[in-house]
Amino acid sequence: MRRRIRKLSTQMFMAHLVILTASTAIGFLLFAVTARGHLDEEYQGRAAVIAQTFAQDAEVQSCLAARNPTCDALVQQRATATVAQTGSTFVVVIDSNSMRVSHPNKALIGKPVSEPLIAADGQVHLRVDNGATGSTANAIVPLYSAGQTFIGEISVGIKEDSVSSALLAQLPSYGIWFAVMLLLGTLASFGLSALLKKRTFGLELDEIARLLQEREATLHGIREGVIAIDPTGRISVTNDEAQRLLQLADNVVGHRVEDVLQPGAVRDALTGTSVVTDQIVLTDSFWLVVNRMPVTLSDRPHGVVVTIQDRTVVQALSRELDGERSLTESMRAQQHEFSNRMHGIAGLLELGRPEEALEYINEIRGTAADLDQTLRTRIRAPQLVGLMLGKSAEANERGIQLTIDPETSVGATPDRVQALTTILGNLIDNAFDAVAATPAPRRVQVGIVETADELRVTVSDNGPGVPPGLMPQVFRDGFTTKRGSIVRHSGLGLSLVQRTVAGLGGTITVSEGPEAQFVIVLPRSSAPFTPQPVPA
Numbered sequence: 001m002r003r004r005i006r007k008l009s010t011q012m013f014m015a016h017l018v019i020l021t022a023s024t025a026i027g028f029l030l031f032a033v034t035a036r037g038h039l040d041e042e043y044q045g046r047a048a049v050i051a052q053t054f055a056q057d058a059e060v061q062s063c064l065a066a067r068n069p070t071c072d073a074l075v076q077q078r079a080t081a082t083v084a085q086t087g088s089t090f091v092v093v094i095d096s097n098s099m100r101v102s103h104p105n106k107a108l109i110g111k112p113v114s115e116p117l118i119a120a121d122g123q124v125h126l127r128v129d130n131g132a133t134g135s136t137a138n139a140i141v142p143l144y145s146a147g148q149t150f151i152g153e154i155s156v157g158i159k160e161d162s163v164s165s166a167l168l169a170q171l172p173s174y175g176i177w178f179a180v181m182l183l184l185g186t187l188a189s190f191g192l193s194a195l196l197k198k199r200t201f202g203l204e205l206d207e208i209a210r211l212l213q214e215r216e217a218t219l220h221g222i223r224e225g226v227i228a229i230d231p232t233g234r235i236s237v238t239n240d241e242a243q244r245l246l247q248l249a250d251n252v253v254g255h256r257v258e259d260v261l262q263p264g265a266v267r268d269a270l271t272g273t274s275v276v277t278d279q280i281v282l283t284d285s286f287w288l289v290v291n292r293m294p295v296t297l298s299d300r301p302h303g304v305v306v307t308i309q310d311r312t313v314v315q316a317l318s319r320e321l322d323g324e325r326s327l328t329e330s331m332r333a334q335q336h337e338f339s340n341r342m343h344g345i346a347g348l349l350e351l352g353r354p355e356e357a358l359e360y361i362n363e364i365r366g367t368a369a370d371l372d373q374t375l376r377t378r379i380r381a382p383q384l385v386g387l388m389l390g391k392s393a394e395a396n397e398r399g400i401q402l403t404i405d406p407e408t409s410v411g412a413t414p415d416r417v418q419a420l421t422t423i424l425g426n427l428i429d430n431a432f433d434a435v436a437a438t439p440a441p442r443r444v445q446v447g448i449v450e451t452a453d454e455l456r457v458t459v460s461d462n463g464p465g466v467p468p469g470l471m472p473q474v475f476r477d478g479f480t481t482k483r484g485s486i487v488r489h490s491g492l493g494l495s496l497v498q499r500t501v502a503g504l505g506g507t508i509t510v511s512e513g514p515e516a517q518f519v520i521v522l523p524r525s526s527a528p529f530t531p532q533p534v535p536a
Helices: 008-055 058-066 069-086 160-199 205-221 240-246 265-271 312-350 354-378 382-398 417-435 468-473 493-503
Strands: 090-095 100-102 125-131 134-144 150-159 225-229 235-238 276-282 287-297 300-310 400-404 442-450 454-461 507-510 517-523
Touching: 008 058, 008 069, 008 090, 008 125, 008 134, 008 150, 008 160, 058 069, 058 090, 058 134, 058 150, 069 090, 069 100, 225 240, 225 265, 240 300, 265 276, 265 287, 276 493, 312 354, 354 382, 354 400, 382 400, 382 417, 382 442, 400 417, 417 442, 417 454, 417 493, 417 517, 493 507, 493 517
Parallel strands: 400 442
Antiparallel strands: 090 100, 090 150, 125 134, 134 150, 225 235, 225 300, 276 287, 287 300, 442 454, 454 517, 507 517
16 A cells, blocks of 8 residues: 655755756757757758868869869869768768769769759758768758859768767766756755645644634634734734624725724724723724734734634623612611611600601601602603612612703603603713712602704713813713722613614713713604693
8 A cells, every 4th residue: 555645844945846857858858959059050050161161172173164074083182082081971962953063972973863952042041951971960061163153053961970079978978967956956945845844833734724724613613702903903813703893894804903993992902902802882883892912923923813702691690680689688778778667666665755756757757748749740751760769769868859840841751761861860870989989968860852853961060070181081981980899780871872872863961060060962753742731
């Protein structure tokens, strides 16, 4: 069974070696063919020189011009001597009548040639001739008399064996150079294979393919957004969850973050290079937790990796749990307050003061009845009444006076009741936290007015308010001016209010300086408005 080479470096080295060997062999063959052509040209030129020198012989010219039969022996003698002196294969002289005057085969002397005289045009003709004497490098030159009359042609040939011998004498030296180049190429290929092995951390091809498959399956299978950003600020990797949470297109890889995201907290979280841990970012549709980690390889920065978690459902459950906890706390506060009042009434009865106990009971009943009557007559919506009752109990426990604006008027089915509950709850919580550190009396006033055109919510307090220099930042994610134990909402309440109001096309106004006042105006939807009578 043939053993399969598994190492990437070995495979590349063997492939390079085969390519280099084949390239060197083909190059050497082409060089040999080219060198052979040059040698053919060289020997043809040498034959031409011999033929032209022979054509300058005066005795040969006079014999061919007079065409004296007694001169044929002289021309043959001169041709034989020239062959011996120059090392050529033959010297053939042909007169103007196409008759051979000299020839290495004496039987052909005086016999005509079968082809026309090609030197009659006065040119020197070079070629490789496969004649009776074998393959030769041949040159044919015209022969002229002393009066420059064409009287024949001279053909000189040098055997191709001489050309081949000269080529074989040159090839070993060139072969050494080709072998040296092959050796250098082999060493370079070995070095390249080692470098590639180092760059791939010693992983083989099947391991790299398997890692790629696992990476793609993991990247697109996890329920957490992942974005990798290179040092130039371009997105290099993104998965499906990140595209869903950030509403990115499918072809964002290779684009800069600034080109695919609108200005805001999300883009700021992605474009930095510092470490970010569990940063809360709000979008129009999601509540996100962003973590950013710089990547360093060989002490050089290679960008950052950002992970994004969708906490929208978790946060909704958390807010619902907070509501339940607030209701529980309200009930606990009412139970505690009820127990204190019962203890007070019992003490007065034990002291034999029934008149004072009755007066205390009437006072308690009047205070609770007044608040309950105000809420039920001016706010008909049960969701808002429940919210305000819970906030009232919390206010009593924290020593805050919560009052309802006399102009409050809300029907039983107000427009945008879900958004109104979110906005009102966050603003009241923010007001409670704002006045918590101020000395008594601590007051928070809430007003809700529903008209045919709009829904107006006003929440004011007598706390320190919003400093003028911080006004542009109060609605930013994570911004808060609270310190210590009153920091409960991580600076996200006002940001959530601002996004809710903006999503409904409303406006929000904040007063500057002490005693902050938030005014929310929401336009009505297409639902018809039915005015609700409010008792005096």
